[in-house]
Amino acid sequence: MTQAEALVQKTYYKQVAGEEYHQFPVSRLGNLLADSLKIGEGEEDDIRFAQGEVYYHHQDLEAAVFKWEQVQGELHGWAVKNIGDAHYDSGWMEEAKSKYLSVKTEDSVLRSETALQLLSIYAEEKDQAKVYEYLELALDIDPDYPGVSDLARTIYEDYKDWNKAVDLAVKEGARTNDLSWYRHLHGYITSGYTASFSPEYFDLPAKDLAEKDHRLFQDFMGALTTVYRGTDQFIYWVAAMNGIFASIELTRRPDWEQMAALHHDVYLDLTNGVFMESEMEPVMPELLRHWEMLSDGQNAVLAVAAQAAWEEIYPEKESVLTSPLDEETEHASLAVEEMLRLLESMASWVEAEELDPSGTTEPLREDLAAIPGLSTMMDQRDGLTFDRVKWLEAIRTDSDRAERTAAELARAAKRLLDRLEAQQRSVENSLEQDIQFYEEMLSRFKGLRNTLTDTLSEKQQSIVGTYQKMKQMQKEQFESNVPSLIKASEDVLEDEEKPVKNLHEDLNAAMNTRLRAFVDDELFPIFRRSLQGWLKNTEQELQESQLYLDENNESLNSMIGEEKMQLQLDFALLEDWRRDLTRMINRTELPEENIMGRLEPKQIMLRNVGKFFGEMQQSKSFLLQQYKRLLENDDFQDTAESLSYKLFFEFDLFEKAIRADVDSAFTDVILHIEQVMEEYETALAETRTELQRLHEHPEYFYDPLKIFSMRHRQCERLIGQDRQAYS
Numbered sequence: 001m002t003q004a005e006a007l008v009q010k011t012y013y014k015q016v017a018g019e020e021y022h023q024f025p026v027s028r029l030g031n032l033l034a035d036s037l038k039i040g041e042g043e044e045d046d047i048r049f050a051q052g053e054v055y056y057h058h059q060d061l062e063a064a065v066f067k068w069e070q071v072q073g074e075l076h077g078w079a080v081k082n083i084g085d086a087h088y089d090s091g092w093m094e095e096a097k098s099k100y101l102s103v104k105t106e107d108s109v110l111r112s113e114t115a116l117q118l119l120s121i122y123a124e125e126k127d128q129a130k131v132y133e134y135l136e137l138a139l140d141i142d143p144d145y146p147g148v149s150d151l152a153r154t155i156y157e158d159y160k161d162w163n164k165a166v167d168l169a170v171k172e173g174a175r176t177n178d179l180s181w182y183r184h185l186h187g188y189i190t191s192g193y194t195a196s197f198s199p200e201y202f203d204l205p206a207k208d209l210a211e212k213d214h215r216l217f218q219d220f221m222g223a224l225t226t227v228y229r230g231t232d233q234f235i236y237w238v239a240a241m242n243g244i245f246a247s248i249e250l251t252r253r254p255d256w257e258q259m260a261a262l263h264h265d266v267y268l269d270l271t272n273g274v275f276m277e278s279e280m281e282p283v284m285p286e287l288l289r290h291w292e293m294l295s296d297g298q299n300a301v302l303a304v305a306a307q308a309a310w311e312e313i314y315p316e317k318e319s320v321l322t323s324p325l326d327e328e329t330e331h332a333s334l335a336v337e338e339m340l341r342l343l344e345s346m347a348s349w350v351e352a353e354e355l356d357p358s359g360t361t362e363p364l365r366e367d368l369a370a371i372p373g374l375s376t377m378m379d380q381r382d383g384l385t386f387d388r389v390k391w392l393e394a395i396r397t398d399s400d401r402a403e404r405t406a407a408e409l410a411r412a413a414k415r416l417l418d419r420l421e422a423q424q425r426s427v428e429n430s431l432e433q434d435i436q437f438y439e440e441m442l443s444r445f446k447g448l449r450n451t452l453t454d455t456l457s458e459k460q461q462s463i464v465g466t467y468q469k470m471k472q473m474q475k476e477q478f479e480s481n482v483p484s485l486i487k488a489s490e491d492v493l494e495d496e497e498k499p500v501k502n503l504h505e506d507l508n509a510a511m512n513t514r515l516r517a518f519v520d521d522e523l524f525p526i527f528r529r530s531l532q533g534w535l536k537n538t539e540q541e542l543q544e545s546q547l548y549l550d551e552n553n554e555s556l557n558s559m560i561g562e563e564k565m566q567l568q569l570d571f572a573l574l575e576d577w578r579r580d581l582t583r584m585i586n587r588t589e590l591p592e593e594n595i596m597g598r599l600e601p602k603q604i605m606l607r608n609v610g611k612f613f614g615e616m617q618q619s620k621s622f623l624l625q626q627y628k629r630l631l632e633n634d635d636f637q638d639t640a641e642s643l644s645y646k647l648f649f650e651f652d653l654f655e656k657a658i659r660a661d662v663d664s665a666f667t668d669v670i671l672h673i674e675q676v677m678e679e680y681e682t683a684l685a686e687t688r689t690e691l692q693r694l695h696e697h698p699e700y701f702y703d704p705l706k707i708f709s710m711r712h713r714q715c716e717r718l719i720g721q722d723r724q725a726y727s
Helices: 003-009 012-017 025-039 044-057 061-068 073-089 093-102 108-124 128-141 148-158 162-176 179-190 199-212 214-228 234-246 254-270 284-294 298-313 332-352 361-369 388-396 399-494 500-560 572-587 601-613 617-633 637-647 649-696 699-718
Strands: none
Touching: 003 012, 003 108, 012 025, 012 044, 025 044, 044 061, 044 073, 061 073, 073 093, 073 108, 093 108, 108 128, 108 148, 128 148, 148 162, 162 179, 162 199, 179 199, 179 214, 199 214, 199 234, 214 234, 214 254, 234 254, 234 284, 254 284, 254 298, 284 298, 298 332, 298 699, 332 361, 332 388, 332 399, 332 699, 361 399, 388 399, 399 500, 399 617, 399 637, 399 649, 399 699, 500 572, 500 617, 500 649, 572 649, 637 649, 649 699
């Protein structure tokens, strides 16, 4: 054991006491200290340090600390650190930290131990920032210090800090050449902890693995492909993958089968219609070359056919052909399998693009239904009812069937491609027609809205005006009759039996009675019939407007192709009006009016004379004469107007409600039109944008078709050049 190891384990005392005193070092160390002090050998620091270790192991921490506090010289730093250990064991964390932090040394072992002890304290205190601080310090001091890198991995995993865990695995794998770190890294990748890393980050570990562990390298590449597949980093990963394989000396051998299959899968990913030609083109040539170089047997046939198809469809691009395809060999069963993959890619793309299935995938299903075993393939792509493995196995064992099936699938795929191209050519015309349709409909909607706005104004004026005129006629009728009815009450004065003192009140009562009788028996019956006629006429006016709306509903919905327009006036308002008017006409009555109580001097005098002079004949004659003169001379116009206001008060309020109800009935219809207009304006803007995008970026549609054509050509090559023309 080295001295450093002994200091770490606190067994330095064994070196000081000697081997024969390992079991009982206390007395031996005591004697050595006494002798040293006696003869002045200057070894007291070593002995006291050793004594502190012995006391520490015997749990006499106080004695241990006492001894270590006296140590100077080279062991002083270790003594301070050990005092910190004693405080730590005693649970005195602040004192322990203070001691550890006071250690000043260049000794890497002591620095590592002190950093690890501080890390332990902060871990107990759940201070992650401090744990990281001292963990990184320990790694900086000596990453090879026993257990430090493994401790770092454990801490990062416990904290679920996968970025640091991944970074540690990459650095330690490269630094130590220990494959266990790459196995940890592979685990992080398969667990999905590396998604935030750019593909280029894994370039060096992949190249390192390719040299050190062939099998782990292939698993590593497959796991990273799974991580980046379907993300916006996928193209960058393919570029990184190309760079990795370009750095490896590739020779055809069976143990590259996994990587050949991986390249096949990536090829299918790049040609499934998701990527544009401009995205695919930079990475495809090298991918195809590596695929062919890694392949053996059928994989090599597929790779060469793909290279040939690339050369044919993209003659202006970088050449990739490495070896010719053996066209004398039958590859029909292989073509069947690839053609199925192509058809599924095309069907998925059609669905994602929301293209019309009636002109694309539905005819494809009809084509496939004629092929035994494929009738449900398009509907059950997940294999629930279509046992692809079993079906393909049967195809492989029957070369004639394989050849017929491959030809039928090739024809079906070609027809689908032709239909897609034709459909796209019609898309532009369809968009232009849609724009014209939306513009025409918006023009019609605007015209209808303007017409209804004018109609609203007209109907309000007509309906409210008619009601107002009718009500005014009744008011005038009432007000014109009030004076004569009041004056007719003069007959009360002819009754000589009536006492004079009550004459004032009797006259007032007679006036109110005649007025109320007029309202109940003559005025309101006529008013009621007038209101009923007004309601009937109003209903006819609204029905005329609804008839106009119905015609527009039918016409516009016919143009739209669905029951979009629901322009309907609310006729419930008529029933509300009928109910309210009936209630008002039945409930309203002329209020009792103190007609004779008007505070005019003449009236006050007459009332008081009657009270003061009583039944004196002379006074009575005088009063009667004065009352008659009053009735004859007063026009009672103010009384008529006052009573008219009270009698027709609710009918005046109703007039305002009519205006608001008519406005609401038409406004709801206008709002419905404006809502539909807003939908069509949005659709028009979106369609214009789509047409502009189509004009500016035709590649969004045609690139996938061109790429599908390349895969179709690959499959054609698998069944021979002489079979590439299909009817």
